Amino acid sequence: MPRIIPWIWPATTAESNAEPALYFDYAATTPVDERVIARMIECLGKADTFGNPASSSHAFGQRAKALVEGARQQVAELVNARPEQIVWTSGATESNNLALKGVAQARGKPTGHIISSQLEHKAVLDTLGQLEGQGFSVTYLAPDQDGAITPQALCQALRADTFLVSLMLVNNELGTLTDIDAIGRIVREHDALFHVDAAQATGKVSIDLKRLDVDLMSFSAHKTYGPKGIGALYIGSRAEGKLQAQIHGGGHELGLRSGTLATHQIVGMGEAFAMAREHAESERERISALRERLLKSLAGLPITINGNRTNHIPNTLSLTPYYDFALGNELALSSTSACNSASNEPSHVLLALRLRPSEALRTIRLSLGRYSTEREVDRAAQLIRSALTIPVP
Numbered sequence: 017m018p019r020i021i022p023w024i025w026p027a028t029t030a031e032s033n034a035e036p037a038l039y040f041d042y043a044a045t046t047p048v049d050e051r052v053i054a055r056m057i058e059c060l061g062k063a064d065t066f067g068n069p070a071s072s073s074h075a076f077g078q079r080a081k082a083l084v085e086g087a088r089q090q091v092a093e094l095v096n097a098r099p100e101q102i103v104w105t106s107g108a109t110e111s112n113n114l115a116l117k118g119v120a121q122a123r124g125k126p127t128g129h130i131i132s133s134q135l136e137h138k139a140v141l142d143t144l145g146q147l148e149g150q151g152f153s154v155t156y157l158a159p160d161q162d163g164a165i166t167p168q169a170l171c172q173a174l175r176a177d178t179f180l181v182s183l184m185l186v187n188n189e190l191g192t193l194t195d196i197d198a199i200g201r202i203v204r205e206h207d208a209l210f211h212v213d214a215a216q217a218t219g220k221v222s223i224d225l226k227r228l229d230v231d232l233m234s235f236s237a238h239k240t241y242g243p244k245g246i247g248a249l250y251i252g253s254r255a256e257g258k259l260q261a262q263i264h265g266g267g268h269e270l271g272l273r274s275g276t277l278a279t280h281q282i283v284g285m286g287e288a289f290a291m292a293r294e295h296a297e298s299e300r301e302r303i304s305a306l307r308e309r310l311l312k313s314l315a316g317l318p319i320t321i322n323g324n325r326t327n328h329i330p331n332t333l334s335l336t337p338y339y340d341f342a343l344g345n346e347l348a349l350s351s352t353s354a355c356n357s358a359s360n361e362p363s364h365v366l367l368a369l370r371l372r373p374s375e376a377l378r379t380i381r382l383s384l385g386r387y388s389t390e391r392e393v394d395r396a397a398q399l400i401r402s403a404l405t406i407p408v409p
C-alpha cells in the first residue's frame with residue numbers, strides 16, 4: 017500500500033520561526049492529497065490525455081474517456097455500486113440539486129410530499145425550499161436529544177403521497193450518523209425513493225450500496241482529499257428514468273448532466289476515493305486515537321459536547337463552552353458549518369438541537385483529518401484551555 021506523504025503546514029506569517037497554523041477544519045474541506053495531485057497533473061498540459069472525453073473518433077478523446085471511466089470505477093468501488101450508476105457533477109451541492117429537483121420535477125405536476133430533516137446541509141434545505149415554492153409539500157424532521165433522526169420520527173411523518181425522503185449520512189457539524197440502513201427499509205416498504213447526502217461520509221464510514229435500500233447518493237471530492245468542484249450522484253436501479261436533467265446541453269452523462277467532462281477533476285476524485293478505500297481503516301483508528309487524546313486534554317473544561325457521543329464519526333467534535341471566550345486565529349476551525357460562517361447566524365443544526373442562539377454562536381467545530389498530528393492536538397487543546405480559563409482578578 018502506498019504510504020501517505022506527511023504534510024508540513026506552511027507558517028501563517030512570513031516570519032520563519034512562526035508556528036504553523038493549526039488546521040482543525042477538515043469538515044469544511046481537505047487539502048488535495050499529493051498522490052491525487054500527481055494524477056491530476058498528468059491530465060493537463062500537452063499530455064496525451066488532454067482530449068475531450070466525448071471525442072470518440074480519435075485517440076486523444078479515447079484516452080481521456082478511458083481515464084474518466086477508470087475514475088468512475090474507483091468511485092463506484094468505494095461504495096459498492098456499478099460504474100454506470102455514477103453520474104459526474106460539480107460537487108455534492110449539484111448532486112443534491114439533481115437528486116431532489118430531478119425526482120420532484122420528473123413527476124410532471126408539482127404535488128406530493130417529501131421528508132427531510134432540520135439537520136440537513138443548506139444544499140438540501142435551500143433546494144427543498146425551492147420545491148416548496150413550486151407546490152411540493154416538505155416535512156423537516158426534528159432530531160432527538162442526541163442529534164439523531166430516528167426511524168420512528170420518519171414513520172410518523174410518512175404520508176400516502178410521500179414520494180421522496182432525503183437525509184444525510186454524516187452530519188457536517190456534529191459528526192453524528194444517520195441509521196440509513198433501518199430508514200432505507202422503511203422508505204422502500206413505502207415505495208418512495210431514498211436520497212442520502214454522503215458528502216461527509218466517504219472514507220470515514222463504509223458504504224455498501226448493494227446492500228442498502230438507498231436509491232440516490234451524493235458525493236463530493238473535496239471532503240475526501242480530492243479537488244474542489246467535482247462530485248458525483250449515485251443513481252440506483254429504482255431511480256433510473258425517474259430524474260429530470262437540471263443542466264441541458266450535449267446530453268453527456270446519460271442525458272442527466274450535460275457539459276464537457278473535466279478529466280483532471282474526475283481523475284482526482286477517482287484517485288482520492290481509491291485512497292479512501294485503501295486507508296479507511298487505519299485512518300479511522302488513528303483519528304479515533306487523536307480524538308480521544310483531544311477529549312482527554314479538554315476534560316474538566318466548562319464545555320458541552322453536542323450530538324451523540326457513541327454514534328458518530330471520530331473526526332468531528334462540536335463543543336459549546338458555558339460562556340463567551342476569545343480564541344486567537346492560530347487555530348483554524350469553524351464556528352459553525354463553512355456555509356453559515358459567511359452569514360454569521362446561529363447554526364440551524366444547533367438550534368434544531370435546542371441550543372439557545374447565544375450558545376449556538378459560541379459553539380466551535382473541531383475536525384481532524386489525514387494530516388492531523390498529536391502535537392497539533394496538544395497545541396489546540398492548550399489554546400482552548402487558556403481561552404476558557406477565566407483569569408482570577
Ligand SMILES: *Cc1c(COP(=O)(O)O)cnc(C)c1O
Binds near residue numbers: 107184235237
Ligand atoms: C460540503 C457538503 C456539501 C456540499 O458539497 P460541495 O461539493 O462543496 O458542493 C453538501 N452536503 C454536505 C453534508 C457537505 O458537508
